[in-house]
Amino acid sequence: MSLPTVTPAARLPSPLRDEAPVVQARLAALAGALDWAGVQALARPWVQAVRDEPAPFWAMESLLREYPISSAEGLALMRLAEALLRVPDAATAIALTADQLGRADFEAADGDGPHKMLASLSASAIALSKRFLPDGEHPPGLLQRLGAQTVVAATVRAIQLLGRQFVLGQSIGEALGEARSQRKAQPQLRFSFDMLGEGARTAHDAQRYLRSYRDAIAAIAAAAVAGAGPEANDGISIKLSALFPRYEDSQRARVFAELLPRVLGLVDDAAAADINLTVDAEESDRLELSLELIDAAAEHIAAHHPHWRGFGLAIQAYQTRAEECVHEVARIARAHGLRFMVRLVKGAYWDGEIKRAQELGLAAYPVFTHKHHTDISYLACAKALLDHADVIYPQFATHNAGTVAAIVQMARVRRAPFELQRLHGMGEGVYREIGRSEPLPLRIYAPVGEHRDLLAYLVRRLLENGANSSFVHQLADPQVDVDALLASPLQAAPEPGQPSPLRLYGRARRNALGVDLSIAAERAPLLAAVAATRVPQVAETPVSDIDATMRLLHAGQVAWNDTPLAERAAVLLRAADRLEAELPAWCGLLVKEAHKTLGDCVAELREAVDFCRYYALQAQDTLGPRELPGPTGESNTLHLHGRGVFVCISPWNFPLAIFAGQVVAALVAGNSVAAKPAEQTPAVAQRFVGLLHAAGVPQDALALLHGPGETVGAALVAHPLTAGVCFTGSTQVAKLIQRALAAKDGAIVPLIAETGGLNAMVVDSSALPEQVADAVVQSAFRSAGQRCSALRLLCVHEGIADGVIAMIGGALQELAVGDPADYATDVGPVIDAEAHAAITRHLERLDREATLLARRALPDGPAGAQHIAPCAYELARVADLRQEVFGPVLHVVRWGPGTAARGGAADVEALVGQINALGYGLTLGVQTRIDSRAQRIAHAARVGNVYVNRNMIGAVVGVQPFGGEGLSGTGPKAGGPLYLYRFCAEQVVTVNTAAAGGNAALLAGAH
């Protein structure tokens, strides 16, 4: 399939724009279109009637009011709902139930139904956990276990009950049956079936979802009324992320080659049956890609099914470019002579969108930050959809009575056909009342699937029902009066509802500006810079020059140390701004010299910027003179100053961030710096040194010394003027430096060493396999495994090991291995031939001693010459992992009672003991839904950074100060509040203020 020359994406505005003007534009589009008093008059009786006559499932909504998701009880409920049904083993299920119910206080609530059930359940769970599981983990005896299992079984049933409210059937047959029976009472009711599940992580998952969609369409088609058309028949909703594991902008070539044909196959089936097929809306960074797919699908439909009017998609009003998206979809339909069915929703991933923008340091949020701005956008989009009635059949999906009434008002004027939609299990009361007064077509979005597949969906619904700002939540709260519930949203808020992603750290420190690579216009300057970059040659420093340079730096340190702290800090801030401004050029150099992928380059540059800003702030806050308390008649002042010449030796894997972090920390503390970069990456270092000089660091306070560690590095460490060494690299070299420093005559020279790790991830059987697979693939294979924080050893509970290993194996096959200059590449080459040879030797040993679980095929020819295929091997025991191997090689061990006979760890305590015994202590991943277990593991583990339920790489300056203990380093942690002190010498000046004959201050202050 050839890509269209002018893509729909190119027609959309950037999502990175200010919210306020967008809101004004939406309000302007709505000017005169709505009479809100009329809207309230229409909706008031619906709302009043619902409150007077609660719906059958009312209890769920009031349950969430009673236990809001912000409370311990609400959170416990959600956690259990998310995890309990998938836990395979009784011990973990008991621990999870005791952990979650034990911390909550369900007894506080009164009432009937689920309240009472949960209250009594939790009471017995708490009692049981207190009696049988005194410290929450030790295996109970048989009798106790039986008691605890009864509680767990009852809790499982309660969760299933909760889940059943949102699922129409466990199979499409069952769901169609249920739909039939609901139609007996309401013959006009239509359904859009949704086959539940997480997004696919593997090709196998994607095929499974494809089959389930095909089967569902066949079943819906068989039940459809011939000739009735898509408006009058049931339909299907599909998620593109379920049909393809890499539904991402970076993989667009594969998306069109592999995903599009699957979509077209489903389109053919739905068109043949003349039913509605809707493409669900997912995360905002997929919007452009999804529109291009829709365009391509439209071309296919125009060619093969020109009379079919059932193709559709969902548009999310919470996106700031939703209205432009509506116009674009109308344009596509018109261009192909089609009519689309467009479902307008507000959007289900608001929290995730806000988090992503903050993490990436984006210039703006892609979504509105006030709930009523989303409501304004929804109404503006609704108006636009109704105005495109010639090519769009609008499907308004909302549970908000005010929103429905506003739509009804606008549609009456235009007389355009449309339908309303709600989710199964939600909004029943409101729609019952709407149905009584306005007989409008209504379609129910009806999830279909087994309990295990329901969990993620269930949590989204719990969040939606439980959020304070949500209409259903407020409707259930009698404290909110009807006028407030139906208040007009039609005014802009004066302030953004969230601080800008760049103001995440408050006013004092700006977050480093990032790039959204999924936006072509943002990506283009980086790609251009990569293409234009040639790596400059950097001359090696002759060893004979080192002494002169050290003398120069030694002399220069005096004046630099005397430079006011504020000025030294200002130099760092200027450097940060310049780095940010030159982002594309830096990415070009990082790709070409260090073989980094584009995403890694942006992250690295941002880390360097953060280091500069963070240390500048820390220095000003903590390094100034400090008055100390003491007896009257004297003053005691602590002063910090630079130690002298600091030697900074950094590695190639973060040639900018680690290099910059070491150098600017030493400088801002008042040291001069002899900076020795890794031999593989001197050009990045040279450029950064140039940038610092341009930002105001004197030439005699900072010098670059490039050359081999054995000669240049060793000479620097051994030099008599060296006042401190800051080193990041292997444990082996750190030891050599330590010995060299100890062997020197003269002053005792401090060493700050950050070295490697045998980093493990502990996964218990309450973990979500999809989340584990994501975290493992990112942690083990991103940057080709060449991070000190990278995951080396996955320890997975035997109860879920087979499934998790299969999923990781499948996900690993989906990685794009190739040239880092290519935007699509996930895994680039390793740094050099020497590294390649060392990893290859390790793999040969693994081939003899371990079991190969999965290996990604390499690209053919020279493109793959310096690549190592991402792979995973199973070891029998933790202790079998003996050395850190800096490459995309994952080792896996199983743990659990069944592994003990083979030397495996029977329980999590034993496992952590085995990991500690490796002697390293850098990072640890933990994947569990048992909060107390996560805390206990963190407490027992002798490591510097513990990451619970996420990946374990990408520590952020000032947020996750980074560094370990034991064989992993000396501390203090880089990017942490204690780091700068280590670069300082301390001096206390004590002055006898009474020396001149008496204590004037004391006497003057006496009464």
Ligand SMILES: Cc1cc2nc3c(=O)[nH]c(=O)nc-3n(C[C@H](O)[C@H](O)[C@H](O)COP(=O)(O)OP(=O)(O)OC[C@H]3O[C@@H](n4cnc5c(N)ncnc54)[C@H](O)[C@@H]3O)c2cc1C
């Ligand atoms: C039939 C149907 C199909 C659906 N399909 C999809 C789909 O394909 N993709 C998808 O993403 N969602 C989908 N949804 C879910 C939908 O997004 C939510 O159900 C909907 O947002 C809830 O809106 P409401 O009008 O019912 O409730 P309201 O309470 O009026 O609105 C709640 C919504 O407002 C938004 N919001 C909340 N807080 C803020 C804030 N601080 N700032 C800005 N906005 C905020 C969020 O979108 C939130 O969901 C679907 C819903 C239905 C009914």
